[in-house]
Amino acid sequence: MLTIGQLAAYAGVTIKAIRHYHERGLLAEPDRDSSGYRRYSAGDAVTLIKIRTLAGAGVPLARIKDLLDADPDALAAAIGEIDRDIDERITRLQVTRDQLSQLRGGDWLFVSPQVADYLDDLRNLGVSERAVRVERDGWILMQTASPEAAASWIAEKRELMADPEFRDLYLAHDAAYDWSPEDPRLPGLADRTRTWLTTHPSRSECEPVDNPAIARLAAQSQPGASSPAWERLARLMGASPASG
Amino acid sequence: MLTIGQLAAYAGVTIKAIRHYHERGLLAEPDRDSSGYRRYSAGDAVTLIKIRTLAGAGVPLARIKDLLDADPDALAAAIGEIDRDIDERITRLQVTRDQLSQLRGGDWLFVSPQVADYLDDLRNLGVSERAVRVERDGWILMQTASPEAAASWIAEKRELMADPEFRDLYLAHDAAYDWSPEDPRLPGLADRTRTWLTTHPSRSECEPVDNPAIARLAAQSQPGASSPAWERLARLMGASPASG
DNA sequence: GCTTGACCCTGCCCCTGGGTCAAGCTTCGA
DNA sequence: TCGAAGCTTGACCCAGGGGCAGGGTCAAGC
Numbered sequence: 313m314l315t316i317g318q319l320a321a322y323a324g325v326t327i328k329a330i331r332h333y334h335e336r337g338l339l340a341e342p343d344r345d346s347s348g349y350r351r352y353s354a355g356d357a358v359t360l361i362k363i364r365t366l367a368g369a370g371v372p373l374a375r376i377k378d379l380l381d382a383d384p385d386a387l388a389a390a391i392g393e394i395d396r397d398i399d400e401r402i403t404r405l406q407v408t409r410d411q412l413s414q415l416r417g418g419d420w421l422f423v424s425p426q427v428a429d430y431l432d433d434l435r436n437l438g439v440s441e442r443a444v445r446v447e448r449d450g451w452i453l454m455q456t457a458s459p460e461a462a463a464s465w466i467a468e469k470r471e472l473m474a475d476p477e478f479r480d481l482y483l484a485h486d487a488a489y490d491w492s493p494e495d496p497r498l499p500g501l502a503d504r505t506r507t508w509l510t511t512h513p514s515r516s517e518c519e520p521v522d523n524p525a526i527a528r529l530a531a532q533s534q535p536g537a538s539s540p541a542w543e544r545l546a547r548l549m550g551a552s553p554a555s556g
Numbered sequence: 557m558l559t560i561g562q563l564a565a566y567a568g569v570t571i572k573a574i575r576h577y578h579e580r581g582l583l584a585e586p587d588r589d590s591s592g593y594r595r596y597s598a599g600d601a602v603t604l605i606k607i608r609t610l611a612g613a614g615v616p617l618a619r620i621k622d623l624l625d626a627d628p629d630a631l632a633a634a635i636g637e638i639d640r641d642i643d644e645r646i647t648r649l650q651v652t653r654d655q656l657s658q659l660r661g662g663d664w665l666f667v668s669p670q671v672a673d674y675l676d677d678l679r680n681l682g683v684s685e686r687a688v689r690v691e692r693d694g695w696i697l698m699q700t701a702s703p704e705a706a707a708s709w710i711a712e713k714r715e716l717m718a719d720p721e722f723r724d725l726y727l728a729h730d731a732a733y734d735w736s737p738e739d740p741r742l743p744g745l746a747d748r749t750r751t752w753l754t755t756h757p758s759r760s761e762c763e764p765v766d767n768p769a770i771a772r773l774a775a776q777s778q779p780g781a782s783s784p785a786w787e788r789l790a791r792l793m794g795a796s797p798a799s800g
Numbered sequence: 801g802c803t804t805g806a807c808c809c810t811g812c813c814c815c816t817g818g819g820t821c822a823a824g825c826t827t828c829g830a
Numbered sequence: 831t832c833g834a835a836g837c838t839t840g841a842c843c844c845a846g847g848g849g850c851a852g853g854g855t856c857a858a859g860c
Contacts, residue, residue, distance in 0.1 A: 313697075314697070314700050315836075315837075316836090316837070317835095317836060317837080318700050318701075319700070321700070322696070322699065322700045326818080326819085327836095327837090328817095328818060328819065328820090329817080329818065331839095332817065332818060336817095347825075347826055347827080347837080347838090348825085348826090348837080348838065349826080349827090349836090349837055349838080350837085350838090353693070353697075354692070354693030354694070354696035354697050355693060357666065357696045357700070358666050358692075358693075358696070361665055361666050362659060362665075365652070365655050365656060365659055365665060366656075366659075367817085368652045368655070369652045369653070369656055372816075372817095373816075373817075374816095384660070387659070387660065388660050391656055391657070391659060391660060394656060395653055395656060395657070398649050398652065398653045398656075399653075401649060402646055402649050402650070405642050405645060405646050405649075406646070408609070408612050408613045408642065409613070409639055409642045409643075411609050411612070412609060412610075412613055412635050412638060412639060412642075413635070413639070415606060415609060415610075415631070415635060416628070416631065416632050416635060421605055421606075421609060422601065422602050422605050448598070448602075449597070449598030449599060449602075450598070452566070452598035452601050452602070453557075453558070453598050455566065456558050456562050456563070456565070456566045456601070457562075559807075559808075560807090560808070561806090561807065561808080570847080570848085571807095571808085572846095572847060572848065572849090573846080573847065575809095575810095576846065576847060580846095591808080591809095591854080591855055591856080592808080592809065592854085592855090593807090593808060593809080593855080594808085594809095611846085616845070616846095617845070617846075618845090
């Protein structure tokens with residue numbers, strides 16, 4: 313006959329766990345010896361190892377309790393189910409591992425794949441990290457408000473980026489962020505932008521999304537995301553569609 | 557700006573979890589609107605997805621809190637560590653899955669491999685399941701008391717099973733369990749057993765282990781594990797070494 | 801203007817699967 | 831014979847939330 317410590321060592325379980333199983337009714341309380349110590353049989357060891365194996369597989373104790381006195385067929389069925397569950401957990405762990413590796417490596421985790429691709433395009437174009445971050449945050453807000461609308465907008469915008477003049481304007485606006493508000497290039501840039509806007513009517517019903525000013529709009533909620541040069545640019549463009 | 561429900565939906569997390577992260581200091585409490593609702597920014601969504609990813613990998617919340625404002629090098633190191641941890645958990649899950657499959661398939665899980673082999677030998681010999689179970693339980697008790705001694709005994713016993721006369725005696729004792737106590741074969745079996753015991757002095761210091769009577773000894777703790785025929789057999793063998 | 805349903809707020813207790821500590825008894829080995 | 835190790839019960843603690851209570855808010859439809 314075994315003491316609780318011997319049983320625990322044999323089954324590879326802590327003493328505390330055994331008492332826990334007693335409390336939950338998984339393992340019957342054995343008889344006590346004259347001093348009140350619990351005394352276990354070999355059958356208890358067999359049961360305990362079953363419990364440990366099932367618990368190690370993540371089966372809840374309440375379910376283990378049922379399985380222990382289920383008929384062999386039910387047990388076999390349950391084991392099959394648990395087995396599939398383990399497989400699923402393994403694949404989920406592998407997914408998690410992949411996601412972890414993406415934590416160091418861009419925005420893939422935070423936005424839809426389409427937006428992530430778009431952000432990568434921006435980076436390849438030489439857009440500043442600041443602008444990329446502002447775009448990312450804007451797209452997150454849009455995706456939250458309406459994932460379908462964001463999906464169609466992002467498609468439209470990626471198409472737009474194929475236009476060299478638009479790309480040029482985008483990069484110029486990005487660069488202008490750091491210019492002095494008295495920079496002589498600002499009026500010309502404002503003119504070019506206005507011209508582009510009038511010759512390229514937006515197809516989407518939400519105009520600001522389609523031009524670089526979206527960055528300023530999205531940025532309004534973030535302190536310090538605008539600049540003196542951009543403020544002047546906005547004034548120069550006057551009542552352009554972007555300012556509404 | 558997002559409500560807590562929108563943020564939760566975007567990040568794939570429950571509202572309750574977000575509030576929990578606020579309590580734990582993982583995610584800063586955002587400003588409230590006029591009605592006291594929390595209002596979130598896109599940056600909160602980015603942080604929350606980081607939290608979710610790390611938490612999904614099993615990283616404790618307290619550690620996530622540290623990692624969120626750690627420098628990139630420390631984060632990369634931590635991610636490497638977490639990655640190894642996930643690998644380990646995957647292999648452990650695979651081991652668990654193997655053990656699970658053994659739950660339906662014998663005694664492999666409950667005793668040492670040597671004892672499991674021995675029990676399989678017994679089954680192949682045609683020994684009754686009752687006797688196998690009694691042997692298994694006896695070996696569990698022995699292994700718990702002294703794994704090394706049990707290891708040498710099991711080796712000795714498997715050697716012994718190579719002796720045809722011993723095998724024969726073992727099977728006869730097993731079969732005798734179900735005989736009538738008046739069965740005329742019992743005196744002859746008692747004689748054969750006594751003869752074998754005198755011509756085969758035990759090498760181990762613990763004699764009962766080396767002969768079939770171990771089954772009876774181990775069974776004494778289990779009610780109903782003996783039988784009328786066995787009782788008579790014990791009386792017939794008189795003061796044999798097995799009866800002590 | 802009123803209702804209805806969805807959403808949000810705080811605060812509390814509950815769960816699993818144990819770990820840890822305390823205070824006192826028993827058993828074992830030298 | 832004495833100290834170390836082992837056993838007893840009981841109470842409290844942890845993560846990571848879930849669920850419920852009891853209430854406030856908001857937007858739409860009638």
